[in-house]
């Protein structure tokens with residue numbers, strides 16, 4: 001049996017970039033991928049000359065790693081302007097998100113944040129990470145937010161967290177964490193890649209040994225100086241194994257006890273676990289003057305051509321079914337408007353997104369674990385879950401960089 005320096009599990013952007021870096025160091029690897037395609041949660045497609053993202057879509061100008069990678073590969077970006085987004089709220093379409101926000105009188109998010117810091121006695125933003133979570137939960141409450149004059153629902157979603165995530169889905173603590181980690185991104189531009197993000201993985205793949213497909217890793221065990229990795233139909237041997245899949249996917253793999261123990265208390269919740277992406281084809285040109293639509297559910301749609309829109313329905317816990325989505329589309333656009341409706345879900349492992357477990361008592365582990373990558377001797381996990389940018393490609397690249405840095409020491 002061939003022995004490699006590394007077995008890389010997963011051929012998403014994490015596995016591919018890791019392979020490139022390992023190769024640059026003159027080391028050997030084999031990459032094992034459960035599915036029959038490259039890219040994992042990066043998944044672009046096209047219909048009638050329009051391209052769509054059925055997985056990751058946006059890149060922010062503040063995300064240096066991913067921006068550098070795109071420039072290095074000479075790929076083109078186009079800015080996604082959100083200023084003219086039409087918003088559907090409480091039965092009414094508002095012509096622009098900006099107009100809606102200016103009518104609602106929101107506090108400045110930075111002022112709000114500083115008010116919160118005052119209340120906790122935190123002076124530096126960097127101290128935010130050290131704030132005892134229980135303290136945080138005591139201070140950051142819905143009552144406090146309301147006392148500060150913050151309209152609930154849409155505003156909290158808009159200012160305190162990822163715009164996609166409602167308060168039912170995510171705790172205030174997490175929302176605030178998102179907010180802080182995104183502070184630096186407030187001024188950043190939002191881009192999409194012309195032709196789709198899959199070009200990123202396809203271009204990179206020209207410089208690497210192709211993955212072995214349909215190799216679903218099921219078990220890892222030790223030899224005297226390495227590891228044996230078993231898939232459903234093959235056995236491989238290497239010095240080290242690096243998992244680049246989500247923790248949800250990893251939790252299904254039989255690992256040495258020490259590695260399994262490292263993952264205890266870090267049960268990732270699929271932040272995007274039940275998200276849906278899709279393509280809607282309309283019979284007529286709905287909203288001719290708009291490029292972007294947001295509804296209160298929240299559902300977001302981006303125009304890709306005259307009749308085609310890309311749909312995104314983020315969800316932490318709700319499983320949307322087709323009929324339910326269709327009913328909503330009829331409410332927004334009228335019956336008979338939708339000609340065709342294709343859906344793509346990420347609700348099954350191995351395509352889970354990752355997010356921190358927020359079961360009480362485990363909060364304090366968030367930042368400790370964000371630094372962990374070595375699960376046990378010779379067994380590693382790399383991915384956005386071990387970064388300060390969870391749910392972003394940038395986070396995956398950050399974690400890969402960290403791994404290379406630690407492993408070469």
Ligand SMILES: Cc1cc2nc3c(=O)[nH]c(=O)nc-3n(C[C@H](O)[C@H](O)[C@H](O)COP(=O)(O)OP(=O)(O)OC[C@H]3O[C@@H](n4cnc5c(N)ncnc54)[C@H](O)[C@@H]3O)c2cc1C
Nearest residue numbers: 010012013014034040041056057058217245249350392393
């Ligand atoms: C709906 C959605 C929208 C998103 N939007 C954005 C966005 O706009 N911008 C952004 O930057 N990020 C976005 N993300 C996040 C982004 O897609 C991820 O951060 C990134 O693609 C993760 O890459 P990865 O290589 O770490 O993991 P993955 O892409 O998940 O790759 C892991 C690979 O491992 C394989 N695998 C899993 N288990 C096994 C096993 N046991 N054996 C072998 N192979 C296995 C999987 O098949 C997969 O190919 C989004 C994600 C989703 C789901």
